[in-house]
Amino acid sequence: MDEATAGAARARMVAVLARVADGDQKGLQELYNLTSAKLFGVCLRICQDREAAEDVLQQVYMKVWDRAGRFDAERASPITWLCAIARNTAIDWLRANRKAGDLPENAAAAVADTSPLAWESIAARQESARITACLEALDERPRRAIHAAFYDGFTYLQLAQSMAVPLGTLKSWVRRGLLQLKACLSHD
Amino acid sequence: MTDATPEELDALAAELALGLLDDEDRASAMRLCLSDRSFAAAVDAWRARLAPLHAAFEEAPAPDVWPAIERRLIAFDDTRLRRALARWRMGAIASGALAASLAAFVVLRPPSPPAVRIVPAPEQAAIAQLGSDGAAALLAANYDPAGGVLRIRAVRMPASALAPELWVIPEDGVPRSLGLVAADGVSKVGIAPQTRALLRDGATLAVTLEPRDGAPHRAPSSAPIAAGKISTI
Numbered sequence: 001m002d003e004a005t006a007g008a009a010r011a012r013m014v015a016v017l018a019r020v021a022d023g024d025q026k027g028l029q030e031l032y033n034l035t036s037a038k039l040f041g042v043c044l045r046i047c048q049d050r051e052a053a054e055d056v057l058q059q060v061y062m063k064v065w066d067r068a069g070r071f072d073a074e075r076a077s078p079i080t081w082l083c084a085i086a087r088n089t090a091i092d093w094l095r096a097n098r099k100a101g102d103l104p105e106n107a108a109a110a111v112a113d114t115s116p117l118a119w120e121s122i123a124a125r126q127e128s129a130r131i132t133a134c135l136e137a138l139d140e141r142p143r144r145a146i147h148a149a150f151y152d153g154f155t156y157l158q159l160a161q162s163m164a165v166p167l168g169t170l171k172s173w174v175r176r177g178l179l180q181l182k183a184c185l186s187h188d
Numbered sequence: 189m190t191d192a193t194p195e196e197l198d199a200l201a202a203e204l205a206l207g208l209l210d211d212e213d214r215a216s217a218m219r220l221c222l223s224d225r226s227f228a229a230a231v232d233a234w235r236a237r238l239a240p241l242h243a244a245f246e247e248a249p250a251p252d253v254w255p256a257i258e259r260r261l262i263a264f265d266d267t268r269l270r271r272a273l274a275r276w277r278m279g280a281i282a283s284g285a286l287a288a289s290l291a292a293f294v295v296l297r298p299p300s301p302p303a304v305r306i307v308p309a310p311e312q313a314a315i316a317q318l319g320s321d322g323a324a325a326l327l328a329a330n331y332d333p334a335g336g337v338l339r340i341r342a343v344r345m346p347a348s349a350l351a352p353e354l355w356v357i358p359e360d361g362v363p364r365s366l367g368l369v370a371a372d373g374v375s376k377v378g379i380a381p382q383t384r385a386l387l388r389d390g391a392t393l394a395v396t397l398e399p400r401d402g403a404p405h406r407a408p409s410s411a412p413i414a415a416g417k418i419s420t421i
Contacts, residue, residue, distance in 0.1 A: 041245030
Protein backbone atom coordinates (compact mmCIF):
# COMPACT_ATOMS: atom_id res chain seq x y z
CA MET A 1 0.00 0.00 0.00
CA ASP A 2 1.56 3.31 -1.00
CA GLU A 3 1.24 6.40 1.14
CA ALA A 4 -1.59 8.04 -0.81
CA THR A 5 -3.69 4.87 -0.65
CA ALA A 6 -3.00 4.51 3.05
CA GLY A 7 -4.02 8.12 3.63
CA ALA A 8 -7.25 7.64 1.69
CA ALA A 9 -8.06 4.45 3.64
CA ARG A 10 -7.45 6.28 6.89
CA ALA A 11 -9.63 9.25 5.91
CA ARG A 12 -12.40 6.87 4.90
CA MET A 13 -12.21 5.05 8.23
CA VAL A 14 -12.26 8.30 10.20
CA ALA A 15 -15.40 9.36 8.28
CA VAL A 16 -17.09 6.00 8.90
CA LEU A 17 -16.24 6.16 12.62
CA ALA A 18 -17.88 9.59 12.81
CA ARG A 19 -21.05 8.09 11.35
CA VAL A 20 -20.93 5.27 13.90
CA ALA A 21 -20.58 7.86 16.68
CA ASP A 22 -23.82 9.41 15.40
CA GLY A 23 -25.60 6.08 15.77
CA ASP A 24 -25.56 5.04 12.11
CA GLN A 25 -25.80 1.23 12.01
CA LYS A 26 -24.99 1.11 8.29
CA GLY A 27 -21.79 2.93 9.18
CA LEU A 28 -20.90 0.16 11.61
CA GLN A 29 -21.55 -2.42 8.91
CA GLU A 30 -19.26 -0.56 6.52
CA LEU A 31 -16.61 -0.39 9.21
CA TYR A 32 -17.05 -4.11 9.80
CA ASN A 33 -16.56 -4.82 6.11
CA LEU A 34 -13.41 -2.72 6.08
CA THR A 35 -11.82 -4.04 9.26
CA SER A 36 -13.26 -7.36 10.42
CA ALA A 37 -10.60 -9.53 8.75
CA LYS A 38 -7.84 -7.61 10.47
CA LEU A 39 -9.54 -7.49 13.88
CA PHE A 40 -10.55 -11.13 13.66
CA GLY A 41 -6.93 -11.99 12.96
CA VAL A 42 -5.94 -10.14 16.14
CA CYS A 43 -8.61 -11.93 18.23
CA LEU A 44 -7.86 -15.36 16.77
CA ARG A 45 -4.13 -15.05 17.32
CA ILE A 46 -4.66 -14.33 21.01
CA CYS A 47 -7.69 -16.57 21.76
CA GLN A 48 -6.39 -19.53 19.71
CA ASP A 49 -9.98 -20.71 19.38
CA ARG A 50 -12.20 -19.82 16.44
CA GLU A 51 -15.49 -19.86 18.24
CA ALA A 52 -14.20 -17.80 21.15
CA ALA A 53 -12.53 -15.35 18.75
CA GLU A 54 -15.82 -14.85 16.89
CA ASP A 55 -17.59 -14.17 20.15
CA VAL A 56 -14.87 -11.72 21.14
CA LEU A 57 -15.18 -10.06 17.72
CA GLN A 58 -18.89 -9.40 18.36
CA GLN A 59 -18.00 -7.75 21.65
CA VAL A 60 -15.34 -5.68 19.88
CA TYR A 61 -17.84 -4.16 17.44
CA MET A 62 -20.36 -3.53 20.23
CA LYS A 63 -17.62 -1.63 22.07
CA VAL A 64 -16.79 0.30 18.91
CA TRP A 65 -20.49 1.17 18.62
CA ASP A 66 -20.38 2.55 22.17
CA ARG A 67 -17.06 4.27 22.04
CA ALA A 68 -16.82 5.66 18.51
CA GLY A 69 -17.63 9.12 19.90
CA ARG A 70 -14.46 8.97 21.96
CA PHE A 71 -12.18 8.24 19.02
CA ASP A 72 -9.84 11.16 18.48
CA ALA A 73 -8.34 11.26 15.00
CA GLU A 74 -5.72 13.75 16.22
CA ARG A 75 -4.37 11.25 18.69
CA ALA A 76 -4.49 7.86 17.01
CA SER A 77 -4.95 6.24 13.66
CA PRO A 78 -8.33 4.53 13.39
CA ILE A 79 -6.93 1.08 12.68
CA THR A 80 -4.52 1.26 15.61
CA TRP A 81 -7.38 2.35 17.86
CA LEU A 82 -9.54 -0.53 16.61
CA CYS A 83 -6.71 -3.06 17.00
CA ALA A 84 -6.18 -1.89 20.59
CA ILE A 85 -9.86 -2.52 21.40
CA ALA A 86 -9.66 -5.96 19.76
CA ARG A 87 -6.44 -6.83 21.59
CA ASN A 88 -7.76 -5.70 24.97
CA THR A 89 -11.03 -7.57 24.55
CA ALA A 90 -9.21 -10.73 23.49
CA ILE A 91 -6.77 -10.41 26.39
CA ASP A 92 -9.71 -9.94 28.79
CA TRP A 93 -11.22 -13.13 27.42
CA LEU A 94 -7.93 -14.93 27.80
CA ARG A 95 -7.49 -13.82 31.40
CA ALA A 96 -11.08 -14.70 32.33
CA ASN A 97 -10.68 -18.16 30.82
CA ARG A 98 -7.20 -18.89 32.03
CA LYS A 99 -6.60 -19.01 35.75
CA ALA A 100 -3.83 -16.82 37.10
CA GLY A 101 -0.58 -18.72 37.09
CA ASP A 102 -2.15 -21.32 34.84
CA LEU A 103 -0.05 -21.60 31.73
CA PRO A 104 -1.45 -22.37 28.32
CA GLU A 105 -0.58 -25.74 26.80
CA ASN A 106 1.65 -24.08 24.28
CA ALA A 107 3.62 -22.17 26.95
CA ALA A 108 6.90 -23.86 26.25
CA ALA A 109 6.55 -23.44 22.51
CA ALA A 110 5.43 -19.83 22.83
CA VAL A 111 8.61 -18.75 24.57
CA ALA A 112 10.84 -21.10 22.63
CA ASP A 113 13.26 -19.45 20.29
CA THR A 114 11.28 -17.59 17.67
CA SER A 115 12.42 -19.02 14.43
CA PRO A 116 13.24 -16.62 11.61
CA LEU A 117 10.28 -18.21 9.79
CA ALA A 118 7.79 -16.82 12.28
CA TRP A 119 8.95 -13.31 11.56
CA GLU A 120 9.46 -13.93 7.86
CA SER A 121 5.78 -14.15 7.00
CA ILE A 122 5.40 -10.80 8.70
CA ALA A 123 8.42 -9.33 7.02
CA ALA A 124 6.72 -10.03 3.73
CA ARG A 125 4.52 -7.07 4.51
CA GLN A 126 6.24 -3.84 3.76
CA GLU A 127 4.66 -1.94 6.62
CA SER A 128 6.03 -4.36 9.17
CA ALA A 129 9.49 -4.84 7.72
CA ARG A 130 10.93 -2.12 9.94
CA ILE A 131 9.70 -3.37 13.30
CA THR A 132 10.63 -6.91 12.31
CA ALA A 133 14.19 -5.83 11.65
CA CYS A 134 14.29 -3.97 14.96
CA LEU A 135 12.98 -6.99 16.86
CA GLU A 136 15.53 -9.22 15.15
CA ALA A 137 18.23 -6.90 16.42
CA LEU A 138 17.28 -7.55 20.06
CA ASP A 139 18.93 -10.14 22.25
CA GLU A 140 17.27 -13.51 22.06
CA ARG A 141 15.61 -13.56 25.48
CA PRO A 142 13.92 -10.16 25.40
CA ARG A 143 12.88 -10.89 21.83
CA ARG A 144 11.24 -14.15 22.84
CA ALA A 145 9.49 -12.48 25.77
CA ILE A 146 8.15 -9.57 23.70
CA HIS A 147 7.01 -11.97 21.01
CA ALA A 148 5.09 -14.16 23.49
CA ALA A 149 3.54 -11.10 25.17
CA PHE A 150 2.37 -9.64 21.87
CA TYR A 151 1.14 -12.76 20.15
CA ASP A 152 0.15 -15.01 23.02
CA GLY A 153 -1.03 -12.51 25.62
CA PHE A 154 1.55 -13.55 28.22
CA THR A 155 1.91 -11.38 31.29
CA TYR A 156 5.18 -10.76 33.12
CA LEU A 157 4.28 -13.43 35.64
CA GLN A 158 3.52 -16.05 33.01
CA LEU A 159 6.67 -15.20 31.07
CA ALA A 160 8.80 -15.52 34.19
CA GLN A 161 7.29 -18.94 34.89
CA SER A 162 7.59 -20.20 31.33
CA MET A 163 11.15 -19.01 30.97
CA ALA A 164 12.03 -20.10 34.50
CA VAL A 165 13.65 -16.84 35.57
CA PRO A 166 12.93 -14.51 38.49
CA LEU A 167 10.30 -11.87 37.78
CA GLY A 168 12.73 -9.00 38.34
CA THR A 169 15.22 -10.41 35.85
CA LEU A 170 12.52 -10.91 33.27
CA LYS A 171 11.21 -7.37 33.73
CA SER A 172 14.64 -5.86 33.27
CA TRP A 173 15.22 -7.88 30.07
CA VAL A 174 11.90 -6.77 28.64
CA ARG A 175 12.31 -3.13 29.64
CA ARG A 176 15.76 -3.02 28.11
CA GLY A 177 14.42 -4.68 24.97
CA LEU A 178 11.57 -2.19 24.69
CA LEU A 179 13.93 0.74 25.11
CA GLN A 180 16.18 -0.66 22.39
CA LEU A 181 13.17 -1.28 20.16
CA LYS A 182 11.99 2.31 20.54
CA ALA A 183 15.43 3.67 19.73
CA CYS A 184 15.72 1.41 16.68
CA LEU A 185 12.29 2.45 15.38
CA SER A 186 13.06 6.15 15.74
CA HIS A 187 16.21 5.92 13.60
CA ASP A 188 15.85 6.97 10.03
CA MET B 189 3.01 7.27 40.26
CA THR B 190 3.68 11.00 40.29
CA ASP B 191 7.29 10.46 41.32
CA ALA B 192 8.01 8.13 38.39
CA THR B 193 10.56 9.40 35.89
CA PRO B 194 9.50 10.01 32.27
CA GLU B 195 11.50 6.90 31.29
CA GLU B 196 9.63 4.78 33.83
CA LEU B 197 6.29 6.14 32.64
CA ASP B 198 7.19 5.38 29.04
CA ALA B 199 8.17 1.83 30.02
CA LEU B 200 4.85 1.46 31.86
CA ALA B 201 3.05 2.73 28.73
CA ALA B 202 4.84 0.08 26.65
CA GLU B 203 3.95 -2.62 29.19
CA LEU B 204 0.29 -1.63 29.10
CA ALA B 205 0.20 -1.54 25.29
CA LEU B 206 1.92 -4.91 25.10
CA GLY B 207 -0.37 -6.51 27.72
CA LEU B 208 2.41 -7.48 30.12
CA LEU B 209 0.77 -6.20 33.28
CA ASP B 210 -1.22 -8.37 35.68
CA ASP B 211 -4.63 -7.38 37.06
CA GLU B 212 -3.73 -4.82 39.72
CA ASP B 213 -0.96 -3.10 37.76
CA ARG B 214 -3.07 -3.14 34.63
CA ALA B 215 -6.03 -1.53 36.40
CA SER B 216 -3.82 1.16 37.88
CA ALA B 217 -2.13 1.89 34.54
CA MET B 218 -5.55 2.14 32.88
CA ARG B 219 -6.66 4.62 35.51
CA LEU B 220 -3.53 6.63 34.84
CA CYS B 221 -4.55 6.66 31.17
CA LEU B 222 -7.81 8.32 32.14
CA SER B 223 -6.24 10.95 34.34
CA ASP B 224 -2.97 11.75 32.57
CA ARG B 225 -3.11 12.81 28.93
CA SER B 226 0.61 12.58 28.32
CA PHE B 227 0.64 9.03 29.64
CA ALA B 228 -2.34 8.17 27.42
CA ALA B 229 -0.44 9.64 24.46
CA ALA B 230 2.60 7.50 25.31
CA VAL B 231 0.38 4.38 25.34
CA ASP B 232 -1.07 5.39 21.95
CA ALA B 233 2.44 5.87 20.58
CA TRP B 234 3.43 2.37 21.71
CA ARG B 235 0.30 0.88 20.18
CA ALA B 236 1.17 2.59 16.91
CA ARG B 237 4.73 1.27 17.09
CA LEU B 238 3.56 -2.29 17.64
CA ALA B 239 0.59 -2.16 15.25
CA PRO B 240 2.48 -3.38 12.15
CA LEU B 241 2.99 -6.72 13.90
CA HIS B 242 -0.72 -7.41 13.38
CA ALA B 243 -0.30 -7.28 9.61
CA ALA B 244 0.32 -10.95 9.06
CA PHE B 245 -2.81 -12.32 10.64
CA GLU B 246 -5.77 -11.16 8.62
CA GLU B 247 -8.44 -13.79 8.53
CA ALA B 248 -12.10 -13.62 7.53
CA PRO B 249 -14.55 -14.37 10.34
CA ALA B 250 -17.51 -16.72 9.68
CA PRO B 251 -20.34 -15.11 7.69
CA ASP B 252 -22.78 -15.35 10.62
CA VAL B 253 -20.79 -12.96 12.84
CA TRP B 254 -22.12 -9.74 11.32
CA PRO B 255 -25.80 -10.83 11.54
CA ALA B 256 -25.19 -11.67 15.21
CA ILE B 257 -23.78 -8.17 15.83
CA GLU B 258 -26.75 -6.68 14.01
CA ARG B 259 -29.18 -8.56 16.27
CA ARG B 260 -27.35 -7.28 19.33
CA LEU B 261 -27.52 -3.73 17.98
CA ILE B 262 -31.26 -3.98 17.50
CA ALA B 263 -31.74 -5.42 20.99
CA PHE B 264 -29.61 -2.58 22.32
CA ASP B 265 -31.09 0.28 20.38
CA ASP B 266 -29.97 3.43 22.14
CA THR B 267 -30.60 5.70 19.15
CA ARG B 268 -33.26 7.66 21.01
CA LEU B 269 -31.01 8.15 23.98
CA ARG B 270 -28.15 9.28 21.74
CA ARG B 271 -30.41 11.81 20.02
CA ALA B 272 -31.87 13.08 23.29
CA LEU B 273 -28.35 13.58 24.62
CA ALA B 274 -27.23 15.34 21.44
CA ARG B 275 -30.23 17.71 21.66
CA TRP B 276 -29.58 18.42 25.30
CA ARG B 277 -25.91 19.11 24.67
CA MET B 278 -26.64 21.43 21.79
CA GLY B 279 -29.25 23.27 23.85
CA ALA B 280 -26.87 23.65 26.74
CA ILE B 281 -24.08 24.96 24.55
CA ALA B 282 -26.39 27.32 22.66
CA SER B 283 -28.01 28.86 25.71
CA GLY B 284 -24.92 28.88 27.86
CA ALA B 285 -27.32 28.33 30.73
CA LEU B 286 -25.46 25.25 31.88
CA ALA B 287 -21.75 25.54 32.22
CA ALA B 288 -21.32 21.89 32.94
CA SER B 289 -21.73 19.12 30.49
CA LEU B 290 -23.00 15.69 31.20
CA ALA B 291 -21.60 12.28 31.82
CA ALA B 292 -22.02 9.89 34.61
CA PHE B 293 -18.89 7.86 34.66
CA VAL B 294 -19.00 4.62 36.45
CA VAL B 295 -16.22 2.36 37.38
CA LEU B 296 -17.14 -1.21 38.07
CA ARG B 297 -14.44 -2.83 40.05
CA PRO B 298 -13.40 -6.29 38.95
CA PRO B 299 -14.86 -8.95 41.28
CA SER B 300 -11.53 -9.50 43.03
CA PRO B 301 -9.79 -8.31 45.17
CA PRO B 302 -12.57 -7.69 47.67
CA ALA B 303 -11.30 -4.45 49.22
CA VAL B 304 -13.29 -1.38 48.20
CA ARG B 305 -11.27 1.11 46.26
CA ILE B 306 -12.72 4.52 45.64
CA VAL B 307 -11.72 5.75 42.24
CA PRO B 308 -11.61 9.50 41.85
CA ALA B 309 -13.94 10.98 39.27
CA PRO B 310 -11.96 10.95 36.02
CA GLU B 311 -13.13 14.29 34.70
CA GLN B 312 -10.77 14.21 31.76
CA ALA B 313 -12.28 10.92 30.70
CA ALA B 314 -15.71 12.46 30.81
CA ILE B 315 -14.53 15.28 28.59
CA ALA B 316 -12.90 12.89 26.19
CA GLN B 317 -16.05 10.85 26.08
CA LEU B 318 -18.15 13.80 25.03
CA GLY B 319 -15.69 15.73 22.98
CA SER B 320 -16.86 19.12 24.22
CA ASP B 321 -14.25 21.55 25.47
CA GLY B 322 -14.35 23.00 28.92
CA ALA B 323 -17.00 20.63 30.12
CA ALA B 324 -16.79 18.97 33.49
CA ALA B 325 -18.57 15.90 34.77
CA LEU B 326 -21.94 16.41 36.35
CA LEU B 327 -21.85 13.15 38.15
CA ALA B 328 -19.31 10.56 39.04
CA ALA B 329 -20.27 7.13 40.16
CA ASN B 330 -18.55 4.16 41.61
CA TYR B 331 -20.05 0.75 42.06
CA ASP B 332 -19.11 -2.03 44.41
CA PRO B 333 -20.60 -5.17 42.88
CA ALA B 334 -19.92 -7.27 45.99
CA GLY B 335 -22.05 -5.09 48.27
CA GLY B 336 -24.48 -3.94 45.58
CA VAL B 337 -23.88 -0.32 46.57
CA LEU B 338 -23.62 2.46 44.04
CA ARG B 339 -22.06 5.70 45.27
CA ILE B 340 -22.90 8.66 43.14
CA ARG B 341 -21.43 12.11 43.56
CA ALA B 342 -23.20 15.09 42.08
CA VAL B 343 -20.60 17.58 40.96
CA ARG B 344 -22.57 20.38 39.37
CA MET B 345 -26.26 19.73 38.99
CA PRO B 346 -28.55 22.47 37.70
CA ALA B 347 -30.73 24.12 40.38
CA SER B 348 -34.24 22.81 40.05
CA ALA B 349 -37.43 22.22 42.01
CA LEU B 350 -37.38 18.73 40.58
CA ALA B 351 -35.24 15.93 41.97
CA PRO B 352 -32.61 13.93 40.08
CA GLU B 353 -33.73 10.35 39.48
CA LEU B 354 -31.21 7.73 38.51
CA TRP B 355 -31.96 5.11 35.86
CA VAL B 356 -30.15 2.11 34.52
CA ILE B 357 -30.78 1.34 30.86
CA PRO B 358 -29.61 -2.18 30.05
CA GLU B 359 -29.36 -3.83 26.64
CA ASP B 360 -33.13 -4.01 26.16
CA GLY B 361 -33.28 -0.19 26.19
CA VAL B 362 -35.93 0.02 28.91
CA PRO B 363 -34.99 2.42 31.76
CA ARG B 364 -35.36 1.04 35.30
CA SER B 365 -35.44 3.54 38.14
CA LEU B 366 -32.78 3.23 40.82
CA GLY B 367 -34.52 5.95 42.85
CA LEU B 368 -33.91 9.61 43.61
CA VAL B 369 -30.40 10.87 44.38
CA ALA B 370 -29.21 14.00 46.15
CA ALA B 371 -28.58 17.07 43.99
CA ASP B 372 -25.30 17.65 45.77
CA GLY B 373 -22.81 15.57 47.71
CA VAL B 374 -22.60 11.81 47.69
CA SER B 375 -25.61 9.51 47.57
CA LYS B 376 -25.38 5.84 48.39
CA VAL B 377 -27.85 3.84 46.38
CA GLY B 378 -28.51 0.25 47.45
CA ILE B 379 -29.15 -1.84 44.36
CA ALA B 380 -31.84 -4.52 44.76
CA PRO B 381 -30.49 -8.02 44.12
CA GLN B 382 -32.73 -8.52 41.06
CA THR B 383 -31.39 -5.29 39.52
CA ARG B 384 -27.68 -5.93 40.15
CA ALA B 385 -27.24 -8.02 37.02
CA LEU B 386 -28.24 -4.97 34.96
CA LEU B 387 -25.30 -2.90 36.21
CA ARG B 388 -22.71 -4.23 33.85
CA ASP B 389 -20.24 -3.04 31.30
CA GLY B 390 -22.02 -1.33 28.43
CA ALA B 391 -25.26 -0.52 30.26
CA THR B 392 -26.17 3.17 30.47
CA LEU B 393 -26.76 5.13 33.64
CA ALA B 394 -28.91 8.20 33.13
CA VAL B 395 -30.29 10.97 35.30
CA THR B 396 -33.53 12.80 34.62
CA LEU B 397 -35.21 15.52 36.65
CA GLU B 398 -38.51 14.28 38.07
CA PRO B 399 -41.13 15.34 40.61
CA ARG B 400 -40.44 13.95 44.05
CA ASP B 401 -43.92 12.49 44.34
CA GLY B 402 -44.33 8.90 43.33
CA ALA B 403 -40.61 8.11 43.01
CA PRO B 404 -39.24 5.70 42.02
CA HIS B 405 -41.19 6.18 38.81
CA ARG B 406 -42.01 3.52 36.28
CA ALA B 407 -40.64 5.57 33.40
CA PRO B 408 -38.78 8.85 32.96
CA SER B 409 -40.89 11.87 31.96
CA SER B 410 -38.10 13.88 30.34
CA ALA B 411 -34.86 13.55 28.41
CA PRO B 412 -31.81 12.74 30.53
CA ILE B 413 -29.67 15.60 31.75
CA ALA B 414 -26.73 13.27 32.20
CA ALA B 415 -25.88 9.83 30.98
CA GLY B 416 -22.87 7.63 30.65
CA LYS B 417 -21.88 4.10 29.92
CA ILE B 418 -20.73 1.80 32.66
CA SER B 419 -17.09 1.02 32.03
CA THR B 420 -15.17 -1.73 33.69
CA ILE B 421 -11.61 -0.90 34.51
